[in-house]
Structure formats: structure tokens, C-alpha cells
Amino acid sequence: MTAAVFFGCAFIAFGPAFSLFIFTIAKDPLRVIILIAGAFFWLVSLLLSSLVWFIATKATNAQDLTLQKNLLIFGSIFSVILQEVFRFAYYRLLRKANEGLAAISEEDGPALSVREMAYVAGLGFGIMSGAFSMINTLSDSLGPGTVGMFGDSQYYFITSALMTLALTLLHTFWGVVFFEGCERKRWWVIAVVLCLHLMVFSLSLLNPFYVGSILPVYAIMLLMAVWAFFSSGGSLHNITLLWTCRKSNTETSS
Amino acid sequence: MVLESSKWVMFIVCWLFKNVSCNSVAQKIYVELNNTVPCVRLLNATHQIGCQSSISGDTGVIHVLESEADLEWPLSKGPNPPYMVLLESSLFTKSIMMKMKNASSRVAGVVVVPKTSLPEFSPHTTCPNENTGVYTETYDHNLAHCNTTVWNPRGNGLSYEEFDFPVFSLKEDNETEIIKQCYFDHNRVVNGSGLQYPLCAMQLFSHMYAVTDTATCMRRSSIDFSSFPVKVCEPLGGYNVLAFIRPYNSTAFGHKENESVVIAAARLDSRAFFLEDSAGAEGSVSGFVTLLAAAQALREATQEAPPTRNILFAFFNGEVFDYIGSSRMVYDMKNNKFVIDLDNVHSILEIGQVAVRSGTNLFLHSDPVSRRNNTVHDEVTNLVKNLQSSTAGLNFSFVETGFSQPLPPSSFQRFLRARAIPGIVLADHQTAFNNRYYESFYDNAAHLNLTYPSNLSPEEQLEFVTDTAKSLTEVATAVARALFKQAGGNNSQVNNINADPKTVTQMLYGFLVRSNNSWFQAVMAPELKDVLQPNPPWYYVGVAKLSHQANALTYLVQYLLANLTGTATNLTQSQCKKPDELPNESTYMYSYFWVQGVVPPNSTQRESFCIRTAVRLAKAVSPAFVLGDYVSKEYSTWTESQWKFIKARIFLVASRDLEMLTLGVGVAVLFTSLLVTYFVSTKADVLFSVVREPNNAAY
Numbered sequence: 001m002t003a004a005v006f007f008g009c010a011f012i013a014f015g016p017a018f019s020l021f022i023f024t025i026a027k028d029p030l031r032v033i034i035l036i037a038g039a040f041f042w043l044v045s046l047l048l049s050s051l052v053w054f055i056a057t058k059a060t061n062a063q064d065l066t067l068q069k070n071l072l073i074f075g076s077i078f079s080v081i082l083q084e085v086f087r088f089a090y091y092r093l094l095r096k097a098n099e100g101l102a103a104i105s106e107e108d109g110p111a112l113s114v115r116e117m118a119y120v121a122g123l124g125f126g127i128m129s130g131a132f133s134m135i136n137t138l139s140d141s142l143g144p145g146t147v148g149m150f151g152d153s154q155y156y157f158i159t160s161a162l163m164t165l166a167l168t169l170l171h172t173f174w175g176v177v178f179f180e181g182c183e184r185k186r187w188w189v190i191a192v193v194l195c196l197h198l199m200v201f202s203l204s205l206l207n208p209f210y211v212g213s214i215l216p217v218y219a220i221m222l223l224m225a226v227w228a229f230f231s232s233g234g235s236l237h238n239i240t241l242l243w244t245c246r247k248s249n250t251e252t253s254s
Numbered sequence: 255m256v257l258e259s260s261k262w263v264m265f266i267v268c269w270l271f272k273n274v275s276c277n278s279v280a281q282k283i284y285v286e287l288n289n290t291v292p293c294v295r296l297l298n299a300t301h302q303i304g305c306q307s308s309i310s311g312d313t314g315v316i317h318v319l320e321s322e323a324d325l326e327w328p329l330s331k332g333p334n335p336p337y338m339v340l341l342e343s344s345l346f347t348k349s350i351m352m353k354m355k356n357a358s359s360r361v362a363g364v365v366v367v368p369k370t371s372l373p374e375f376s377p378h379t380t381c382p383n384e385n386t387g388v389y390t391e392t393y394d395h396n397l398a399h400c401n402t403t404v405w406n407p408r409g410n411g412l413s414y415e416e417f418d419f420p421v422f423s424l425k426e427d428n429e430t431e432i433i434k435q436c437y438f439d440h441n442r443v444v445n446g447s448g449l450q451y452p453l454c455a456m457q458l459f460s461h462m463y464a465v466t467d468t469a470t471c472m473r474r475s476s477i478d479f480s481s482f483p484v485k486v487c488e489p490l491g492g493y494n495v496l497a498f499i500r501p502y503n504s505t506a507f508g509h510k511e512n513e514s515v516v517i518a519a520a521r522l523d524s525r526a527f528f529l530e531d532s533a534g535a536e537g538s539v540s541g542f543v544t545l546l547a548a549a550q551a552l553r554e555a556t557q558e559a560p561p562t563r564n565i566l567f568a569f570f571n572g573e574v575f576d577y578i579g580s581s582r583m584v585y586d587m588k589n590n591k592f593v594i595d596l597d598n599v600h601s602i603l604e605i606g607q608v609a610v611r612s613g614t615n616l617f618l619h620s621d622p623v624s625r626r627n628n629t630v631h632d633e634v635t636n637l638v639k640n641l642q643s644s645t646a647g648l649n650f651s652f653v654e655t656g657f658s659q660p661l662p663p664s665s666f667q668r669f670l671r672a673r674a675i676p677g678i679v680l681a682d683h684q685t686a687f688n689n690r691y692y693e694s695f696y697d698n699a700a701h702l703n704l705t706y707p708s709n710l711s712p713e714e715q716l717e718f719v720t721d722t723a724k725s726l727t728e729v730a731t732a733v734a735r736a737l738f739k740q741a742g743g744n745n746s747q748v749n750n751i752n753a754d755p756k757t758v759t760q761m762l763y764g765f766l767v768r769s770n771n772s773w774f775q776a777v778m779a780p781e782l783k784d785v786l787q788p789n790p791p792w793y794y795v796g797v798a799k800l801s802h803q804a805n806a807l808t809y810l811v812q813y814l815l816a817n818l819t820g821t822a823t824n825l826t827q828s829q830c831k832k833p834d835e836l837p838n839e840s841t842y843m844y845s846y847f848w849v850q851g852v853v854p855p856n857s858t859q860r861e862s863f864c865i866r867t868a869v870r871l872a873k874a875v876s877p878a879f880v881l882g883d884y885v886s887k888e889y890s891t892w893t894e895s896q897w898k899f900i901k902a903r904i905f906l907v908a909s910r911d912l913e914m915l916t917l918g919v920g921v922a923v924l925f926t927s928l929l930v931t932y933f934v935s936t937k938a939d940v941l942f943s944v945v946r947e948p949n950n951a952a953y
Contacts, residue, residue, distance in 0.1 A: 007917055149905060
């Protein structure tokens with residue numbers, strides 16, 4: 001549409017990821033490395049799954065639209081499964097590489113705990129996934145026109161940005177929960193993450209019925225936020241501690 | 255930039271996925287309009303005319319204009335300026351365009367849809383080429399600036415106005431339907447209630463590089479910054495097509511002793527408001543087709559019994575833009591750069607607009623000022639006598655106009671500027687033009703009543719002799735006979751000189767209906783067959799190309815004239831390329847063209863052959879560019895601006911409120927996330943209790 005929409009959508013889609021990066025990742029070079037490597041793993045999974053989809057579409061009739069749509073759905077499901085497989089592969093890689101990371105880190109002992117790695121890896125997946133979802137749409141939002149000539153909704157850009165935001169945060173939370181589950185050998189966690197990922201994908205198929213797709217996705221995101229909070233060592237006790245700490249701080253300072 | 259590289263990635267991915275339609279978001283937004291004709295900017299020594307868009311295109315909400323009163327909506331009442339006004343050609347009038355020009359802050363551009371025609375419309379000026387003809391203040395004060403006769407009274411001068419918004423013309427009907435559908439779906443005002451966003455809008459790109467005038471843009475073009483100098487504007491020009499009956503050695507320039515030449519001239523080019531849409535049926539085609547037919551009629555008679563004087567058939571290009579072709583020829587003659595000079599010119603007969611008669615007479619225009627000299631007057635009277643006696647047995651006659659009337663705009667005026675040469679201009683109008691559509695895109699085949707019975711195939715239409723063709727044939731016969739007599743030919747041969755109506759009707763079909771027909775294909779060279787299209791050729795002279803390339807019209811006239819006046823030889827194709835190796839052939843005297851030839855009925859191979867002809871092309875670029883005098887008042891200084899790309903597209907625009915809402919939400923999300931993340935990260939040790947692993951050292 002215009003610069004206003006471009007910046008608005010860019011901030012919506014990448015604002016949280018950007019702030020997470022600045023405040024938690026940018027200072028530690030090791031975290032940056034794990035973030036980039038995580039993004040790369042996601043990218044490879046997308047590449048392999050898109051290869052499968054590409055071969056499938058080339059091998060079939062390009063004019064048959066329902067077939068192409070079904071192939072797209074099949075390709076996306078395959079991509080979701082492959083993303084989780086690569087997440088698991090990244091977990092294994094990080095566990096194995098812990099020794100090497102310890103060697104190059106400045107502190108003694110383990111450089112990063114598994115939880116930190118989980119969070120960073122999840123964020124890496126999220127950023128790359130968000131970038132691939134949103135950059136193309138963002139670049140077209142700079143022009144003077146908006147979507148709608150062929151019957152699409154005019155809220156296309158803002159809902160794409162909201163969806164990207166949700167997906168980025170979801171990938172982060174899934175990363176935390178997933179690694180924790182693998183660490184504790186709770187394999188059902190992996191299955192639940194996979195199912196939730198597939199559910200989010202199928203909700204996105206409901207577009208342009210945005211009420212039916214965005215609201216449930218945000219509900220799932222809040223659920224995952226709570227789960228990730230608890231699985232990374234948080235608890236209600238800590239929250240109350242925080243609150244009283246603040247209260248006592250304000251009392252002492254005043 | 256990240257966006258550009260990702261756009262490139264998407265582009266490459268899309269290109270790879272060519273068979274599957276790439277669902278880029280841009281495809282959901284924009285509909286590109288492919289068949290558009292823009293109005294471009296032309297400059298001369300003092301002005302710039304035409305249209306300009308801003309460098310990133312002009313966007314406006316589409317409004318389909320229904321009548322002149324409806325102009326209130328885009329100009330004052332409408333709540334969402336700027337507007338892109340869509341007009342049918344019947345509303346494309348000077349008053350509407352000037353109203354929009356005056357309110358140009360609310361008008362983003364104009365799109366014209368050619369449909370019904372007006373009863374009369376001429377966007378040219380009322381006095382064409384008034385400053386570069388012979389009638390200046392010094393020549394004759396009473397005749398200057400069309401004081402006696404206004405030649406084009408219907409002229410509204412629209413082509414010479416300057417607009418600071420783009421004006422486009424749509425060619426196809428499919429695209430117009432899409433635009434109108436979009437307008438009716440989104441932009442219609444429903445009973446006084448406000449318009450609902452999103453609205454249908456159009457963006458036009460036609461940014462022109464040149465500004466102000468020719469001197470400025472030529473100066474800017476000559477700055478040599480890099481190895482790829484950017485040309486800001488290019489001079490207009492092309493080629494004149496010339497053919498002598500008895501050719502001279504083409505390398506021997508200057509005066510030829512004891513040679514006297516009669517020049518038979520006609521104009522090739524024409525224009526319209528949208529330069530690519532120029533038709534010029536009555537304005538130029540009627541004249542040069544008649545001259546081509548006369549050249550064919552004279553061929554046998556002049557070969558059997560060559561007349562005393564030579565005859566030069568001259569087809570001048572660029573005449574609409576201040577006589578580019580004829581001024582260059584006169585300049586070359588004066589400076590010994592042409593095979594003859596002005597002393598060799600005996601008289602001139604020019605064929606003007608001859609197809610729309612208002613009676614059975616054609617008029618002979620002459621210049622009253624030069625006729626004050628007795629010798630010139632006697633020669634002109636002699637020429638008039640030859641012309642009038644040539645119509646014996648034909649269905650029309652030549653009538654002289656009054657003495658005090660000046661010449662209409664014609665190439666002959668440029669010769670008169672140099673020397674008082676006797677001459678006549680033939681025209682179908684006695685005073686003002688009969689042409690209601692002078693230099694406009696309505697001056698097409700329909701204007702000449704070129705109608706064919708509906709059940710004919712294109713090839714049959716090519717052969718069908720229309721009434722227009724019959725009347726032009728008679729004119730051509732009279733012209734040929736008059737030229738023969740004027741050149742001192744034997745009077746007994748005169749009645750054998752007849753123009754061929756079949757040739758004339760085939761030429762009219764090829765030049766006004768469809769240039770890709772079997773006769774034109776037979777006449778053209780094999781390497782030029784792409785010049786033939788299913789439409790008529792362009793009549794706009796265009797920019798002078800650096801290489802020896804001419805435009806389609808020039809090639810067509812060149813090869814037609816070669817076919818009609820040349821002789822077929824039995825040289826082979828390789829001999830045709832290098833005829834000097836043969837004893838009797840000489841490229842100094844003749845040109846040799848290898849032409850495709852006809853397809854005989856029982857085979858598929860064309861019978862190509864080599865034609866030897868005296869036809870030559872002479873460069874027709876204004877002497878102002880040769881002399882480097884870009885502010886010349888003497889010669890044409892017209893240039894055309896260069897541009898990068900010209901395109902048009904339609905899309906929907908969203909309301910400002912939605913855009914601001916998106917920006918607001920974005921900024922809010924960004925700030926909230928920054929605050930929350932900062933807060934959580936500083937309190938992370940409190941919020942997330944670390945579980946001490948029992949075996950640290952293993953890591």
C-alpha cells in the first residue's frame with residue numbers, strides 16, 4: 001500500500017523478534033551463532049520440503065487447480081513434519097557440540113544450558129520462518145496498491161503480519177518445550193508439538209476467514225507461552241516473588 | 255537491500271516455476287495494462303509540448319467521465335483527489351482538456367478510449383508551420399500568419415499544448431472493460447452516500463527526461479559522463495525517398511550544366527495527438543499514393559521517348575514538424591551536397607491533399623508574391639496550362655485559385671524561401687482545408703470512405719477497386735500527363751499515359767488498412783518483411799536513427815517506388831549485392847534491391863529477383879542539427895524526449911485510516927515488545943529458577 005503500511009506490518013511481524021534479539025541474544029556471540037545455525041536448519045528443512053513439492057507439481061498437470069491446491073497442502077504438511085525432524089536433529093547436534101562450545105567459550109564449565117540453547121534455537125527457527133512468510137508481502141506493500149482487485153480481503157497485509165508474529169513466537173515456545181521434552185525423555189511432548197504445528201497450519205488454511213484463523217492461533221500461542229514459561233523453570237511462586245521484590249524495592253527506595 | 259535481494263530471490267524462484275503460476279502478492283494487487291499509447295514530450299527552440307508524468311508515476315482514483323458537466327466531480331466536488339479521468343474519444347475536446355489542465359492538482363492523468371468519432375476534430379494549429387514557410391513578415395506582410403486564409407479553421411491546437419500530467423490512449427477493448435468493471439464495482443457514487451474504500455485507482459508512468467527546449471536538452475545530451483552517455487532527447491528526422499527518371503552519378507554533387515529538372519513532390523508523414531496513432535489518410539497518403547501512381551504511369555513513356563528535362567519524384571519526410579525533409583534538401587542543394595542545385599530546378603509540382611473533393615474540381619494553388627516577377631508568372635501559367643489540358647477525357651478539371659491567396663502549407667514553400675521557382679500545389683480545397691480531421695487519428699480509411707463489401711477476404715479486398723481509388727487514379731493520370739508535358743515530352747505520347755486503378759487501390763489498402771498483404775510482401779526485401787504488420791504503418795516521422803535504418807513507411811515507399819519505376823534484371827542474389835563487378839551495372843547510377851517476388855500459384859517458393867532502380871534515400875534531418883544551431887528560427891528544431899519506461903496499471907487503494915491504523919498497531923507492538931522483553935530479561939534470574947544439574951563437569 002504505502003510506506004505507512006510497510007512500516008506498520010514490518011513492526012508487527014518483526015517487532016518482538018527484534019526486541020528479543022537485541023535484549024537477549026545480541027550481547028553473547030555464542031547465542032548469535034546458535035541463532036544463525038538454527039535459522040539455517042529451518043531453511044534447509046524448507047528447501048528439502050519445497051523440492052518434494054516442486055517435483056510433485058512438475059510431474060503433474062499444472063492446469064488442474066484443485067490438484068495443485070491439494071499438492072500444496074500435502075507439501076506443507078510434509079514441510080511441517082520435516083521442520084520438527086530438523087528441530088530434533090538440531091537438538092542432537094547441540095547436545096553433541098556442547099563440548100566444543102565449552103572449549104571456545106570464555107567461562108569455565110558449560111557455556112550455555114540446554115534451556116538457553118532451546119530458546120535461542122526456537123527463536124532462530126521463528127525468525128527465519130517469519131522472514132520467509134513476510135518479506136515478499138512486505139516488499140509488495142510498498143507500492144500504491146492494496147490487495148482486493150480479485151476479491152481478496154483488504155486486511156491482507158495486517159493479518160499476514162499478525163500471523164507472522166504469532167508464528168515467530170510459536171516457534172520460540174515450541175523450541176523451548178521441545179528441547180525440554182527431549183532432555184527429560186518425554187517423547188509425547190514431541191508428538192504434541194507436532195500436532196500443534198499441524199493445527200496452526202490447518203488453521204491458516206481458513207484464510208481469508210480471519211476470525212477463524214487468527215484468534216485460535218493466538219489462543220494456541222498464549223497456551224504455548226504459559227507452557228514454555230513453566231517448562232523453562234518459571235512458576236507462580238517466581239512471579240509472586242517478582243511482584244514482592246518490586247514492591248519491596250519501591251518501598252525501600254521511597 | 256534485503257528487500258531487493260529477496261525480491262530477486264522470488265523473481266528467480268518464479269522464473270523457475272514458470273509453468274506453475276507464481277502467486278506473488280503483486281499479482282493479487284496490480285493489473286498491468288499492456289496496449290497503451292502514451293502522449294510524449296516534444297521540444298523545439300522555444301517550447302515543450304506534450305505530456306509529462308512524475309518519475310514514480312502518477313496515481314489517481316479512476317473516474318469515468320460521462321459528459322462535460324460531469325467534470326465537476328473530479329475538478330471540485332469529488333472527495334478523493336487526485337483523479338484519473340477516463341474519457342471516450344467523443345469527449346476528448348479542447349475545452350475539457352483545458353479545464354483539466356487548469357485544475358491539474360486534482361487531475362492525476364487522463365485516459366482516452368477511442369470509440370465514436372466527433373464530426374470534426376483537428377488537434378493541429380489553425381495555421382500549420384506558420385513560422386517556417388515562406389510567408390514571413392518580410393516576404394509579404396499581408397499573407398503572413400494566415401491573415402488572408404486560415405487553412406485549418408477547425409484546429410484547436412491541442413497537440414501543441416503542454417500538460418503536466420500523463421495522457422494515455424487505450425488500444426484494446428478487453429482492458430477498457432476491466433477498467434470500467436473495476437470502476438462500477440468500487441467507485442460509483444450511490445445516491446449521495448460517501449464512497450466506500452477501497453477505491454479503484456490507476457497509475458501511469460511516462461516520465462520524460464527532457465525539459466524546457468531543444469537547446470537545453472541537446473546540451474544535456476552532449477555531456478559525456480561515462481561510457482554510456484545518456485541521451486536526453488533526440489532530433490526528429492528520417493529519410494526522403496527520391497527517384498530521378500534519368501539518374502545522375504550519386505557521387506557528383508553540385509550544379510549540373512544544361513540539366514533542367516521538374517520536381518514532383520509529395521509529403522509522407524503525418525501526426526496525431528498520440529504520435530503512434532497517426533493515420534494521415536487525407537493529409538498525406540492521398541498525396542503520395544497519387545504521386546506513386548503517376549510515377550508508374552510515366553515509366554513506359556519516359557523510357558521509350560525520354561523527355562528533354564529530367565523529372566525528380568521527391569517524397570519528403572518530416573514535413574509536419576516545420577518541413578524537416580524539404581528544408582534539408584534545399585540546404586543540401588544550396589551547399590552543393592546534392593546531385594543538382596537550385597539553378598537546375600525548372601519548376602515544382604506538389605500534390606497536397608487530394609482525396610476529399612467538394613465538387614468535381616481540384617484546385618491549383620500558386621504563390622502570388624513570386625508571380626509578380628514576369629518570368630516566373632509566365633512559367634506558372636505554362637504549368638497551369640499543361641495541367642488543365644491534361645484533364646481532357648477525365649471526370650474532373652483543374653481550377654486556379656484566386657491570385658491573392660497564398661500557398662497552403664507545402665514543401666514547395668521551402669524552395670520558395672531559397673529562390674523564386676515557379677510551381678503549383680494541387681489540392682482538393684480552394685481556401686480552407688476540406689479535411690475535417692487534419693493531423694488527427696480520425697483521418698483514417700473510414701474518413702476516405704474506403705469501404706469494402708463485407709464478404710470479401712483480405713486478399714480480395716486488396717484487389718477490389720474502390721471509388722476513392724478510381725478518383726485518385728484519374729488525378730494521377732492527369733498529374734503524369736502534365737509532368738510529361740512540363741518535362742518537354744512528345745505530345746503524341748501523352749494519351750498513352752494512364753495510371754493503373756488496380757495499383758492505386760492496392761496501395762490504398764496497404765497504407766490504410768493492412769500493410770501485410772500479398773502485393774507488399776512481393777515488393778519488399780526478404781530481410782525487411784517484419785516491417786509488414788496487420789495494421790497500417792505509422793505515419794509519425796520518429797527520431798532520426800544513427801544507423802542507416804528508416805521507419806516502416808519509408809521502406810514501403812522506397813520499395814514500392816522501386817517496383818513501379820525500376821526494371822527487373824536477371825542478376826543472382828550475390829550479384830545483386832555487388833553489381834559493380836558486372837560490366838553494365840553501376841551502383842553510382844542505380845540502386846539494386848533483392849525483392850521477394852510473388853508466389854506462383856502452383857508452388858510455395860517465392861520468385862525473388864533483383865530490381866535495378868534509380869530510387870535513393872536522402873537523409874532528412876533538420877539543418878539546425880547539422881549546423882548545431884538549436885535556437886534556429888530558420889529551420890526545424892523539433893526533438894523528442896527520451897524516457898525509461900512507459901507503463902500503466904490499475905489496482906485498489908485503501909483508506910488512509912486503515913493505513914494509519916496499521917502503522918499505529920505496528921508501533922504499539924514494537925514498543926510493547928521492547929518494554930516487556932527488557933523487563934523480562936532484567937528479571938530473568940528471578941523468573942526462571944535455574945535447576946542445578948548434578949554432573950556439570952561432563953559438559
